Amino acid sequence: MRDLSTKPYLIRAIYEWCSDCGYTPYISIKVDDNTRVPDEYIKNGEIILNISHDAAHHLTLGNEVIQFSARFAGVSREISIPVTTVQGVFAKETARGMIFPPEVESNASQDETGGKEPDESQPSSHRAPVKATKNRRLQVVK
Secondary structure (H helix, E strand, C coil), X not given: CCCCCCHHHHHHHHHHHHHHHCCCEEEEEECCCCCECCHHHCECCEEEEECCCCCCXXXXXXXXXXXXXXXXXXXXXEEEEEHHHEEEEEECCCCCEEXXXXXXXXXXXXXXXXXXXXXXXXXXXXXXXXXXXXXXXXXXXX
């Protein structure tokens, strides 16, 4: 059986929690070639979007893609965001929410381990080194 990602379920849960509390849900996106967002609002390869009921029309929080239409400087745009590019979801007013760890491509991890799970019984000096990632920080833009 295919192992489903928990990420889309957690995004929907935080979105619902924000809505129930009267908060404004925002998502942080790491833009890639499959992300359809207005280029002029991308900063350092990232964009933060308001996905509240008032801002995101026809919002679909799917398991693979988040889609909606929104107005940017008065112009309606169709937005499409792969769930894999979502870095976090949070309430604007409190900054409470969830940040997701960077996703690692499965092909790269299979190449390093030969398609096998790493053996935890091996000493750490024999395992492939874990790549360090930059500490990420979400910033609410008003």
